[in-house]
Amino acid sequence: MSTSLARLAERFTALLGPDGVITDPVRLRTYECDGLTNHRATPGVVVLPESAEQVAAVVRACAAEGVPYVARGSGTGLSGGALPRTDGVLIVTARMRRVLEIDIPNQRAVVEPGVINLDVTRAVRADGYYFAPDPSSQQICSVGGNVAENSGGAHCLKYGFTAHHVLACEIVTPDGEITELTADGPGYDLLGVFVGAEGTLGITTKITVRLTRVPETVQTLLAAFDSIESGGTAVSAIIGAGVVPAAIEMMDALSIEAAEAAVSCGYPPGAGAVLIVELDGPDAEVAHQFAEVERLCRQAGAFEIRIAADDAARALIWRGRKSAFAAVGRISPAYLVQDGVIPRTALPRVLGRIDALSAESGVRVANVFHAGDGNLHPLVLFDDAEPGAAERAEEVSGAILDLCIEHGGSITGEHGVGVDKSRYMPRMFTDTDLDTMQMVRCGFDPAGLCNPGKVFPTPRLCGEVPGVRKGVHPLVEQGKADLF
């Protein structure tokens, strides 16, 4: 351990008590990666603060020593956003798990960052409310992590992402100050840029989330098609008819095969694709639109449609979809999960190209996707015992991202850039674009100590621009401009 880390560890023990600091190498290793396990680094020191004041004290100490630090929630991130630094401090929010306030009349709750996503919903369900962002990892991921990644879920087609459900964040700035960012206060919407910044602008210590009224009705159907193309036709027809479903999910033959093997979900045999469509809202709206969706699916060639009669039947329909990632483990020794986005109208073209890529390279790709918003999760299968297979899979996975960019899409719809995709950022953005984004980072964190090395392939130097007067206008400093 470097001398500055050793000094810090001592400082932290005084601040947080011995329970709040981990320096034992074996225990440190449990934090060496997040959900993306091919990037690993053992953190220099781990701290487990219990309050915003403690987080601020830790950040101030790091700033004074010039030591980098990384925040970590539940460590389920899939882009290496919470990858620690061997020369730095990992700030884990696992002991900040209190729901501080529930305010149903104002449809909001205030939680600490380590609170598990689903626990917010559990706390307000009896009142007829829930927290809308529903990443598949919602039983384990933290709200702080959701904020950092601007996480979404199957239902964000209708309800939006975490950014739309966070009203305010208390944050510890890289200066170690505690301040509040709000969506609608006077001044810049710093909250808007903080959400989704992957923990590079500060650490959130308290989050005010919006609560959503549980819909009166939920209706779910499963439609089986011969091919992905006819499934895609149904998706376009549904969206074209002006229906905004809560979710539209699609799986191809290979991913259905995997799901059958893993959880026996009993999807219609022989399906080349299945579509899950869920509608929710007021009874009268859902009844009408559901009939329309059913009709459009049949028109597009669905050979079987199953309608969930109750919650148990709905869970059965979702079971195959929800297990899809883990399930491919049944049909392949190893796999990569990709996360790319394309405009919905490009779905048939891009899926055709992915097929071709797969045929050319001999690498199997199972397709699972949020069809309503063009968010693809191709699962690239390979045998890690076979020399060169992992590299070939990487190549196919990267080529899929290129396809997304070529069709006007994005290199990530929900998993974030982290360390994993920073090298792809220049394919989607120009140097000026990236430089401009990093101007925000320079404003928040000029020393570049807060989760460095993530999101951007090359850091921007935040130094003073020579010959230019920095800082506030003299009038303001004199306290005059504020009063105008």
Added chain:
Amino acid sequence: MTAPIDSLAKVCGDVRAAGPEDGVLGAVPRLVAAPATVAEAAEVMRAAAELGLAVVPRGMETRLDWGLPPERCDLLVDTARLDRIVEHEAGDLVVKAEAGVRLGDLAAALAEHGQRLALDSPLPGATVGGTVATGSAGPLRLLYGSPRDLVIGLTIVRADGRIARSGGKVVKNVAGYDLGRLFAGSWGTLGLIVEATFRLHPMPAAAAYVSTVVPDPAAAHEAVQSVLHSPVAPSAVECAATPDGIAVGALLEGVPDGVTARSGQVNDLFGGGARVEQEPPAWWGGYPDGTTLIEITAPPTALAHADWLTGSATWSAAGRGLLGLPGDLTPERAAETLEGLRAALAPHKGGAVVRYAPEPVRDALDVWGPVPALSLMRRVKDQFDPERRLSPGRFVGGI
């Protein structure tokens, strides 16, 4: 030495000396440039940087007299000629438009495909750029949010004349920082917005406004709460002070049968006897009368104690209020009203900002009130505009 007007004319087809009609709250610029393309806008901004000119962007002037006057204004960049709808892929429910496109024209183009940008535009003529720059939204904010929530991609020209993009043209996208949300409501102080890409929504097949009148804020609060916590899923819930009391209304959108059924439910929640109309009631979604406009932000329950909701005032259940003060109010009385309002809102963690006011009133007021995180805002501003040439002094804390 070349005169600034000549330098600008070299890069932009429409440059002229400014007249008094081009003034921004009394600050009269020297020059007006109206670039016709994004590239031209970048050239204009680059030239302005070289010449050290202070720049204020102008759309259709619907809100140019909002905020504070710029301390300096050498060059007005008029976005009127940036008026192309760049791309509308109906199947993707996405549109990209240049900053000078008027919301009304955009709405007409989208309506042909049964789509809309779910933002109210109470001020006729408002442009895409101006709407994003001011972050303005109306009653639909309750369900659809404001520009921060609907912008999925943004092109800006920086103070140094470089073009930068963030986001893209897909709704689901977490690659890089979301500058769209940062620029929404930045009032021209961070850069020139030249293009915006929005997510769209299908035009509902049917709509109904269900409204009633109640005696006081407490009763309005009850009515609003009953709708918010019911399953009717309103698109908007609005209140307005009227001579007869407080009007409360809900907008329901959807399929015709659904809207009929839900209108009945809201009528019941309102205790019966509500009006059900296809068109908005006269008081719906407008700006209050008066020469001073105060915008209030507070959680929904602040309505229960909204004694200010009288005279010329409105309240949106999304947590926004607007209060118009009459022209004959003295600056001292206006300042007292504002301070009283802020004191009343403080327990709700609410705030009040003065959007516009006659100069003497403005001078007597603390326009913005307390601004949390102001020092961070200043640091971000310093990064984007180190020379302080973009709408200087127009925004919070002298930014």
